[in-house]
Structures are given as structure tokens and as C-alpha cells.
Amino acid sequence: MKRLTMGNEAVALGALKAGMTFFAAYPITPASEIMHILAEKEGEIEFVHAEDEIASIHLVIGASLAGSKALTSTSGPGMSLKQEGIGLAHMMEAPLVVVNVMRVGPSTGMPTLPAQGDILQAKHGSHGDYSPLVFYPCSVAECYRYTMEAFNAAEESRSPVILLLDGFLAHLSETVDLSKIKVEPKLRTFKPLGHGNRHFTGLLEKGGIPRTKDTAYYREWYQRITDKMQKTANNYRFFEYLENKTADTLLIAFGITARVIRPLKHRYSLFCPIRLFPVLEEELKAAAAEHERIVVVEMSDGQYQGEVERVLKRDVLSVPILGGGISLKEIEEKLHAL
Amino acid sequence: MRYKNYIKWSRMPTTWCPGCAIGIVFKQLTFTLEDIQMPKSEMSVVSGIGCSGRAAGYFDLDSVHSTHGRALPIAEGIKRANYKLNVIVFSGDGDLVGIGGNHLLHVARRDVNLTVICINNETYGMTGGQMAPTTKKGTKTLTSTHGSAYFPMNIQQIVTSTPKHFYARSSAFRISHLQKCIKEAIAWEGFAFVDVISYCIENFGRRMGFKSPFEMLDKIKQDYRINYKPEGLLGDFELGILKNDDQKS
Missing domain, CATH: 3.40.50.970 (Thiamin diphosphate (ThDP)-binding fold, Pyr/PP domains)
Structure with a gap:
């Protein structure tokens, strides 16, 4: 309903x-x-x-x-x-x-x-x-x-x-x-407390025993954690890409900003990442390859622009919308002034 | 089940200094668990940070060693998610009353069915012996070099400020009384706090002139007396149990 x-x-x-x-x-x-x-x-x-x-x-x-x-x-x-x-x-x-x-x-x-x-x-x-x-x-x-x-x-x-x-x-x-809207819920992959002799701790540990002086183990552990996060992230590639074949500029925006700039889709290509981190590297690279200019429009002073620049390894412009007010008119003016 | 079965022997020896009070209290807790025949699958131990915080890892059952001061909210989360688990919080005074003091006020107010065993050694032992909120006025520590200017926190009055409460004060010396307190605290339906008068020899006692852990234990023996039928609050040097099941007022 x-x-x-x-x-x-x-x-x-x-x-x-x-x-x-x-x-x-x-x-x-x-x-x-x-x-x-x-x-x-x-x-x-x-x-x-x-x-x-x-x-x-x-x-x-x-x-x-x-x-x-x-x-x-x-x-x-x-x-x-x-x-x-x-x-x-x-x-x-x-x-x-x-x-x-x-x-x-x-x-x-x-x-x-x-x-x-x-x-x-x-x-x-x-x-x-x-x-x-x-x-x-x-x-x-x-x-x-x-x-x-x-x-x-x-x-x-x-x-x-x-x-x-x-x-x-x-x-x-x-x-x-x-x-x-239907999403199949995933089940818990480990048993709750009361089912063994596990030790959950904020320390680096292996098999319930703290390994607080073990540099080699930390590196091994960190690699496992990072791989696990990237592996999971690969199953959650959420984004929206509105390609405009005539546009030479790609606008990247998320949240309410992506909604506000939507009417600009006739002049620009729009990329809206929904999974912000880990950054959607492949998708961003593919979209950016088709465009001369990349602009991130966001309500911060270039926080995500820096991330995009790091991933694309090329200049990315920023349109910061600060102080809580946002309007399409202001964004258009700032885009023209770039 | 024997008390030995509650201990994770692969973790021995403990991090605690020889003669430390935490070992005494830890062992009395395992004796109590044997006494009431608590199944390991029906309990969990939660600790904060500090010397006492290491206790959780020495139990041969599912345990949680949280961040500094957060043992109480984590324990509350566990208890509320699974009412069948007996959740025992084993931590120190700096953790429970200092950095975790706000949680103590509110978890006690919400009367969550937890058993809290607080190793009260009047100092921050693991970090080298700084002033704790429980340090007595005038005591010299690393962070009160001219003697603490403040009165210690009155844990008794904080815990007993709610109409329904359980507060017990025992000591590392009176071990049978300590066992009795822990047993009653586990049986209590609601928030139960056991304040265990303890000591830290290496980072606190030696600076105050004590030569051995025995001297500190003996001082506790001399200073504290058990009051079996307390009327009102416990005196400064009294051990005993204060409980009130009044749900109405």
C-alpha cells in the first residue's frame, strides 16, 4: 500500500x-x-x-x-x-x-x-x-x-x-x-554467547589469547580483516549512474544532493554512489573514463572529492555546499563558474 | 563441576603481580560458582580495562573484555538480549566508578539483573598507580603528588540511592564472607554490586610504605569488621550486605 x-x-x-x-x-x-x-x-x-x-x-x-x-x-x-x-x-x-x-x-x-x-x-x-x-x-x-x-x-x-x-x-x-521492496535477510554466522569458551576482546588476539607484541600476527590479521571487508563489499555494489552521451562533465553526488541535482541530467552525466566506502573504484573509473571533467557536489568541503581524486588519480573539481542551505540555482551557478 | 573447570588454564600464569588481591577474589568467585554449580553455558563474564579487566579472559567460558569503563553497558546489552544468561561483571574501581561512573548510575537505576564484582584497590594499578575516584583523601599517588585533595567516591550511597538495591561490601581477606556476598549477589533478581576491598602492592602500596602484599592484606584484616545486621548504611570500616526489595517508593 x-x-x-x-x-x-x-x-x-x-x-x-x-x-x-x-x-x-x-x-x-x-x-x-x-x-x-x-x-x-x-x-x-x-x-x-x-x-x-x-x-x-x-x-x-x-x-x-x-x-x-x-x-x-x-x-x-x-x-x-x-x-x-x-x-x-x-x-x-x-x-x-x-x-x-x-x-x-x-x-x-x-x-x-x-x-x-x-x-x-x-x-x-x-x-x-x-x-x-x-x-x-x-x-x-x-x-x-x-x-x-x-x-x-x-x-x-x-x-x-x-x-x-x-x-x-x-x-x-x-x-x-x-x-x-524485498530484501532477503541474512542469518547470523556465529553462535551467541553461552556456547563455548571464546574470548571477545578489544585486544589483538588469536584463539582467545592476546597477541599484543606480535607484529607479524597483526599484519596477518589486518590483511584478513581488509580482505573480508572488500569481499563483502563486492556483494554490495550499490550506485546509480545516469549517463548522458552528450555531456563532457560527470557530476558525482549522494544523499539529498543527488536528488537536488537530478534535473541537471540533460546537461551532465550523474553518478550517485550509495556504497560510499569502500569506494566503488571500478564503477567510478568506468564512468570517469568517458568524461573530460569530474565534479563532486557535496555538503562538505571536498571530503568525498578527495577520495574520488585518490581513486581516479586525476584532477577532480569540488562544489562544496556549506552551512546547511542547498538550492539547485546555487549549484548551477557554481558549476558555471568552474 | 569443580572450580578448576571454570578457569582457562592455557592462559596461566595471569598478568597479575605475585600476591595481588585480584587473584584471591578471582579464585573465590570460581569457588562460589562451584558451590552453586553454575553451568558454564548459562553464564558470561564481562570486564573492562585494567588489571581486573583481564579476569574475563581467564574464565573457560564465553567472555567479553570490553573497552575502558564500558563493561556495564555491554553486560546490560547481553543480559537484555538473552535473559537466561547469568552475566557477571568483574572489573576494577577505576573502570566501574571512574571512567564508567555514568554507566554505574544508570545501570543501577534501570536495575538490570547483573552481578558486579568490583575490585576496589583505591588506585589505577595497570597504568602505574594514579589517583582513583576511590583513593582516600590525602593519599599520595602519581597524579596526587601532594596527597589527594578530594574525598573518595561513596559507592555505597550511589548504589543504595534507588529504592530497590543490593550493595555488599566485603574484602579480599574475609573470603568466606566474600563468597557469601557473591552467592547472594548472583541470586539477587536485579542489579547487585559487590564492592571488594582489595589492594595493589606494586604500584600503590610500596609507595605508601608497605613492604609486602601480606602487610596490606593484614591492614585490611585489622581495619575492617563484618557487620552482620547493618541498620542503615555501613560504617566506613564495616563489611556487610545492604539490600532492599522495595519496588514501590
């Missing part, structure tokens, strides 16, 4: 559909609606309004190890607090999903105008090397679908998967028929 649905609502419904049974979070605009909707499901799912963001991510890690599919949601300031737990979940290989509805920062910034400034934080937020899976939908229907895909990717990779939204998309209401 078609129904007017908000982005945040679609995330909550997608999580329930994916089999999520544990949710913990701390209220923060513009992510709170996810919490409100799931609070009504208390009883069917375990719901915790935690004391802070740090507690909520660790609650979710505990629940994940105990066998639940678990979710937490937040916005920029909360995401900064969650980084400790995200690193721990990578180290413990605990599958879970973290939703970050981006708003203007740093710090409290401009509550709660939308932004896309947490792109590199999603990749590098916690200390140390790791390569997370990051998805960023660009419509309400996609919020629903990619929440389910995020849960699947989490199970497959045994890692915390980050689902990015922006304040616009989270509060965008669209008429959609969610019942037509």
Missing part, C-alpha cells in the same frame, strides 16, 4: 523488517524519530533509552554478541561519542548497524540544519586502521531498502556497518509502497 513515509520512519521499518530485535540510542535531532517509532515496539523488541551515546553503542555490541540483530541511531555529536564502540565492534567482529543522520558541525554546530560533513569520519572516525562499509541512500524508499542491506552486510562482514543520512533525507516525506 502506498503511504506517505518519512526517511527516518523508513529506516526504523527497514530495521524491523531485517529482523532487528535490539535497539539502544540517545535522543538527538534530526535522528530522534527512529527512536520514537521503535519505542512503540518495546516488548516486541528490546528498547533502551540509554544514558548517553557511548552507552548505547556498547549496549548494542553486547546484544550483538548475545545473538541479536542490533541497531543504534544518532547524529554528528553523538557519532563522535560512538567512535570508541565502533572500533571495539570492528576488533570483536560484532555485526551491528549505526545510523548517522548528518547535521552541520563541528561540535553542536548548526542544530539541526543538514550536512554531509561526516563522510570521512564514517571511514576514519575510530582510531587505528580499519575499512568499514558505509551506505548512504538518497530517497525514502532507499532508506528502507539500504537499512535492510546494511543489516545483511553487517552479518556477512561481521562488522559495524554505517548508514549515513542527512537531515533533509531523514525528514523528507515521500509516497512509497514499502511492501514492494
